[in-house]
Amino acid sequence: MIDLRSRLVAAVAASAVPSSDFDLNPEAPPAPPAAGLRRAAVLAAFRADGGNLLLTQRASGLRHHPGQIALPGGKVDPTDSGPIAAALREAREEIGLPEAQVEVLGGMPVHRTVTGFAVTPVIGLIHGPFTPVPEPGEVEEVFEVPLAHVADLTRYRVERRMWRGTWRSYDIVPFGPYYIWGATARMLHALAHALDGEARQ
Incomplete structure (x- = not known):
């Protein structure tokens, strides 16, 4: 049986194809080059002692994406050394996860969003006890x-909804009462494919 760390490391190594919010909408204009988008990063942090992934539900009062399910993350600031540093900083700010408890296993190819971001999904393991502390507001x-x-x-499906006057398709991967969709589901779908490919070797 392959242990969790080995599975995730192999999946990161196997993930070579970038994803985007445009993948399921071939009739729409193509995704812009990542170099022209704002840089961002998210942390897909799995508990080393069980494999659970930590996700957040954004506050309902936020201006952008209120109430949506997301991986901890945000824009890469000028003070960040890169996407990994940004993902770790955002996880500390949003859920109180200390950087010292995270073993970074690597980054997956950039995901381009329809809202103008080039997002790097960073994969990591959380070692030791950790109780999340949601950032107020x-x-x-x-x-x-x-x-x-x-x-x-x-577990993944494709649904459609009207967005800015046109129909757009997107991934979903519901879990209990949580409707995980959009860029978050698309990035997790890419990870699932990489894990599946690693498992078939």
Whole structure:
């Protein structure tokens, strides 16, 4: 049986194809080059002692993406050394996760969003006990999803909704009462594919 760390490391190494919010909408204009987008990063942090992934529900009063499910993360600031540093900083700010408890396993290819960001998903393991502390006004809730759910490609579906006057398709991967969709689901879908490819070797 392959241990969690080895599975994730192999998946990161196997993930070579960038993803985007445009992938499921071939009739729309193509995704712009990542070099022309604002840089951002998110942290997909799994508990080393069980494999659960930490996700957040954004506060309902936020201007952008209120109430949506997201991985901890945000824009790469000028003071950040790069996407990994930004992902770790944002996780500390949003859910109180100390950088020292995170073993970074690597970054996956950039995901381009329809809102103009080039997002680097950073994969990591949380070592030791950790109780999330949601950032007031930013994070409504922190919850956990088992790796088995995230890695199961049959859990993912495609839905459509009207956005800015046109129909757009997007991934979803619901978990209990949580509607995980959009860029977050698309990035997790890419990770699931990489995990599935690693498992078939």
